[in-house]
Amino acid sequence: MKNRQWKRVVLKVGSSLIAPDRKGCSSRYLLHIAKFILQCRDLEIQVILVSSGSVAAGAHFFGNIEKPTVAIKKAMAAAGQNEMMASWNRFFDFPSAQILLTHGDLQDKERYDSIRETIFALLEHGILPVINENDTVTTDALKVGDNDNLSAMVAAAADADALIICSDVDGLYDKNPHTCKDATMIKEVCNIDEAIYAMAGGAMEDGVGTGGMQTKIEAAEKATSHGIRTYIVNGFKESSFELLMNGTNPGTVFTAYDLPMQENLHWMTHTSKAQGELVIESNFDHPIDEHSEQFTSDEIVEVRGNFSEGDIILVSTEDGKHFAKAKANYSSSLLNFITTQEGDEDSNEFRHQTGPIISDENIAVLEQEEQWETDT
Structure with a gap:
């Protein structure tokens, strides 16, 4: 593997991969992701998993509610979080640990440092951290709102070498590939500017998740400024992870800053x-x-x-x-x-x-x- 220089990777997996039909967790797309995690660990590359999906995983417990209230969504998250963790655990023969965060945890410097210490301790003992936003208790004032940006904050806190964000498309395109046949994928982004953001759209209207390409670029900007190489790849394709293991870019790669921001200044700029x-x-x-x-x-x-x-x-x-x-x-x-x-x-x-x-x-x-x- 050409990516042996990676010592620590954050992998973000969205709701549409966890529970594509909102009928509980499915292994349909998770098998090749779990295989990638196992291969990384075999190469002594530490992995931190940022996993969405608690609301989507718990939705089936509440019947066919067309427009669930905020309280019902929080209840779905509470019910679905256990199912989501159980779904991941069945793929592994090593322990995992659940960490549920709000933006309030991350923007308080003392709690932020505590989160860092916990992640490092888990990794040191070979335990897979599985991180999600705490949808059950979070409020508008305390929520990150999407796990793309959360994964970038976690990657910075964990001093990761790479951030891999799974998407439903192969990478960043100059136009929406779902509606434009002539859309061209951008293989490498060296500078995130207004032109790059202009290529991004919001979340798909019929999608399961809460993020879109916009939040993925925001996450890439946070991560690259900390010196973290960031990939947007198609999480639905097994080949994406095979290429990553071979050191090949399967989607869009955002190059990291040559001179990363200092830890304290990065936290102040991108997390607080x-x-x-x-x-x-x-x-x-x-x-x-x-x-x-x-x-x-x-x-x-x-x-x-x-x-x-x-x-x-x-x-x-x-x-x-x-x-x-x-x-x-x-x-x-x-x-x-x-x-x-x-x-x-x-x-x-x-x-x-x-x-x-x-x-x-x-x-x-x-x-x-x-x-x-x-x-x-």
Whole structure:
């Protein structure tokens, strides 16, 4: 195998592969995926499985409900998760472990580090981590929403060498291959830009899963910036995994950054969710990544949202440019007091005695303008 340089791989398998007919789990497409996992382990390549499918696997327990409520979907996930784990376990003669996550777990740095430690401990003892979003308890504010992006966050947390995302098509096409006969597959992507995103569509209307090519590209962008080579392959074809084992790209490969982002900055940029926003002067011209000690309350125009000391916030200019995510050294309440008491003697003294609002080691400068979601 030419991919012996892989030491750790994250494999993402979607609902349509687990339960294609929403009538419980099926081995129809899982046999060749399980074989690939076994072959990797035989070559001492550690595998982490990110597996969707709990809702689809549990749907048949609830009859033919055309439009299930949120509560019913959560119940389907609870019932289907056991069935999904049992389905995977029957293929293997080694132990597996279930890890259910929410975005709330990943965006809290202490819990994020705890997840890393758990994954490493499982792998060290030869146990297969099987990870899924915890659909039973998650809320809109705490959910990742799709397992493509979850798999990229897991790959970053686990310091993986490769991320393999299974799709229902062979890879990324310049047009929708389901509707355009002249669609051409892109074999390699070296830079994920607007043109690449323009090729992606949403989830198929009649599909079982929640993701589409859009979320797969988002996942690839997260993973490659951490130095993780990312593949989109057709999970329905056994040949996809045979080619991977032979070191051949069966779909679309996204090349990894030559200089990956530091772990803390990657987490801040791609995993954490901004709890609020600082708006600063548009003419702020300091190189904020190198001299952020100069960034004080004097430059603040507006404080948006409610956040505490230590929360991740978005930093924007008055003209709407989003250029950084950072760890706040002060709460929104304190910053609001400082900025709204202009001219007050005590406030002015405090403004000049306090340290920086953010510190240079706790800021991630955005390479391109992003519309980061906040909880405001």
